[in-house]
Amino acid sequence: MSDVVTLRDVPRADAAPWRGWSHARLAGAFVLAAWAGLFWFLWLSGRVAFFLSSRTDWIVPVAAVLLTAATVGRAASARVRSPEPLSAGELWISCLLVLPVVLVLSAPPATLGTFSAGKRGDFAGAGFATSVTDIGEGALTLVDVAAGQTSREGERALAARAGETVRFVGFVSRFDDTPADEFVLTRYVVSCCVADAMIASVRTVNVTPGAFADDAWVEVTGTIYPVGTEVIVQASDIRKVERPDRPYLTP
Amino acid sequence: MAVTAPARGTAQRSRLGAVLLVLVAAAVAVRSTGLESIEWVRTFLVIFGSLLVQALPFVVIGALAAALVEIFVPVAALERLGRLPRPLQLPAAALAGMLFPICECGSVPVARRLMLRGLTPSAAITFMLAAPVLNPVVIASTFVAFRGRTTLWTMVTGRFVLGMLVAMAVGWVIGDRTTDRLLKRTPDERYELELERPEARWRRFFVHLGDDFLFMARYLLLGATIAAAIQTFLPASLLTGLADLSVVSVLAMMSLAVLLSLCSESDAFVAASFVQFAPSAQLGFLVLGPMVDMKLLALYAGTFRRGFVRTVVVAASATTLVGALWIGLVIG
Numbered sequence: 075m076s077d078v079v080t081l082r083d084v085p086r087a088d089a090a091p092w093r094g095w096s097h098a099r100l101a102g103a104f105v106l107a108a109w110a111g112l113f114w115f116l117w118l119s120g121r122v123a124f125f126l127s128s129r130t131d132w133i134v135p136v137a138a139v140l141l142t143a144a145t146v147g148r149a150a151s152a153r154v155r156s157p158e159p160l161s162a163g164e165l166w167i168s169c170l171l172v173l174p175v176v177l178v179l180s181a182p183p184a185t186l187g188t189f190s191a192g193k194r195g196d197f198a199g200a201g202f203a204t205s206v207t208d209i210g211e212g213a214l215t216l217v218d219v220a221a222g223q224t225s226r227e228g229e230r231a232l233a234a235r236a237g238e239t240v241r242f243v244g245f246v247s248r249f250d251d252t253p254a255d256e257f258v259l260t261r262y263v264v265s266c267c268v269a270d271a272m273i274a275s276v277r278t279v280n281v282t283p284g285a286f287a288d289d290a291w292v293e294v295t296g297t298i299y300p301v302g303t304e305v306i307v308q309a310s311d312i313r314k315v316e317r318p319d320r321p322y323l324t325p
Numbered sequence: 326m327a328v329t330a331p332a333r334g335t336a337q338r339s340r341l342g343a344v345l346l347v348l349v350a351a352a353v354a355v356r357s358t359g360l361e362s363i364e365w366v367r368t369f370l371v372i373f374g375s376l377l378v379q380a381l382p383f384v385v386i387g388a389l390a391a392a393l394v395e396i397f398v399p400v401a402a403l404e405r406l407g408r409l410p411r412p413l414q415l416p417a418a419a420l421a422g423m424l425f426p427i428c429e430c431g432s433v434p435v436a437r438r439l440m441l442r443g444l445t446p447s448a449a450i451t452f453m454l455a456a457p458v459l460n461p462v463v464i465a466s467t468f469v470a471f472r473g474r475t476t477l478w479t480m481v482t483g484r485f486v487l488g489m490l491v492a493m494a495v496g497w498v499i500g501d502r503t504t505d506r507l508l509k510r511t512p513d514e515r516y517e518l519e520l521e522r523p524e525a526r527w528r529r530f531f532v533h534l535g536d537d538f539l540f541m542a543r544y545l546l547l548g549a550t551i552a553a554a555i556q557t558f559l560p561a562s563l564l565t566g567l568a569d570l571s572v573v574s575v576l577a578m579m580s581l582a583v584l585l586s587l588c589s590e591s592d593a594f595v596a597a598s599f600v601q602f603a604p605s606a607q608l609g610f611l612v613l614g615p616m617v618d619m620k621l622l623a624l625y626a627g628t629f630r631r632g633f634v635r636t637v638v639v640a641a642s643a644t645t646l647v648g649a650l651w652i653g654l655v656i657g
Contacts, residue, residue: 151524
């Protein structure tokens with residue numbers, strides 16, 4: 075049986091007078107507007123890069139447009155013949171739905187850091203390597219280095235670059251067994267959203283002990299030495315840099 | 326004692342004031358108390374925010390598709406589909422999932438609306454479970470994630486075929502159960518039953534769009550909170566010690582898929598990073614994850630009756646386990 079009973083003999087409701095605003099529909103429009111506002115903000119401010127990869131960030135303007143249209147449509151439909159009050163439960167649920175918007179807008183832009191580094195999978199295990207040709211030619215990136223560790227061919231292509239000068243940007247990570255004159259230069263690789271972030275990292279040696287705090291963003295210039303599955307960079311210059319506008323790499 | 330209109334108005338205004346106070350307090354707490362400088366709080370907020378920013382657009386796309394189904398697809402068309410014999414109906418519903426390049430969060434409102442419009446529940450559920458696994462974007466991302474490995478085609482075709490079989494198996498288990506036995510009714514729908522009047526079509530479209538979005542969003546919020554908490558505290562290495570135990574490794578990867586609650590369009594990259602695990606375990610991860618995970622469980626719990634959620638979890642998990650182990654045996 076169909077759920078909706080259509081009363082064919084009832085005159086079109088549009089002909090009857092509107093009696094008031096539906097608070098339930100208005101509250102829904104408010105929630106939709108809040109989320110539409112958040113997506114517009116993320117898109118226009120560039121903050122989307124703190125949540126999504128460049129592959130998937132197209133969904134943000136799409137959501138902004140759809141949610142704006144949904145807000146306008148719902149607000150325009152909020153005048154009804156039998157206005158229903160908004161129950162306390164529905165009001166608090168609406169509050170709960172707006173809360174994440176408030177949290178995201180209030181919190182300063184932040185990224186995953188050292189805290190997560192020990193808990194995440196290693197990008198080197200993921201199969202989406204750049205091609206061996208990419209690893210063998212041109213300037214090496216952290217993605218090339220990590221991807222080069224996924225296969226024997228990649229390892230060989232990377233080994234052929236031993237002794238070359240590289241320049242990587244990432245943040246400083248240290249673990250319990252990291253010597254004082256080293257750190258792990260780390261960058262997260264995100265293919266969709268931050269929830270799927272994986273680590274690309276190189277062991278950086280020849281570091282002045284105590285010079286760089288954990289999570290500090292640095293640019294390391296040095297000589298690369300791939301040793302089996304481990305990649306070491308002997309730093310010749312390390313300088314603090316601002317966090318990049320796109321803090322996560324895309325494979 | 327009857328509550329007078331002015332008294333009701335005052336109570337509503339106080340509640341509204343309290344809600345605004347909570348929202349302002351939340352903003353101040355994050356901004357001024359240094360809460361955000363605590364590492365696990367910051368990590369939780371980043372992951373929680375990213376899960377929502379990624380999933381909600383698909384929920385709104387799903388709600389849009391559901392509203393289009395509600396307003397523009399004639400009931401007769403769905404009833405005709407429902408009259409097909411089940412051996413044809415379930416594969417047709419599963420393959421229809423290929424036409425919807427949406428994540429799992431988007432397929433739930435569409436399936437719910439299809440059921441409300443009269444499509445056989447078993448077909449709607451088959452569609453709901455198959456769409457996030459069989460759609461072309463997911464297949465392409467699986468291909469990219471495993472490119473360059475000897476297991477590439479095992480993973481791509483295995484995910485497609487096993488995903489389709491599991492979705493159909495769950496549809497088969499649902500059998501002849503009616504929509505009323507499976508679906509929870511929202512207050513709005515009860516209201517429709519009593520007072521439905523032929524509002525203008527555009528008004529009904531926007532009301533359904535908003536209702537579906539708001540209904541799904543609250544459960545997504547709950548699921549994202551749980552998933553973000555797990556991702557913040559659970560080390561991925563916890564499960565890698567189980568990689569050598571065949572049945573246990575498949576179960577471990579299936580559990581991980583449920584806990585991590587990744588989008589089906591990106592989960593292949595994470596599965597590929599677990600190189601210690603056999604392809605059968607990775608397939609378990611890739612097939613079960615888009616059908617059962619923390620955010621989906623919250624969505625299902627809000628949409629369907631409890632018995633149905635149990636049926637989906639058990640049937641999907643058991644079929645995935647058996648299918649993945651069988652593929653493991655075949656490929657050696």
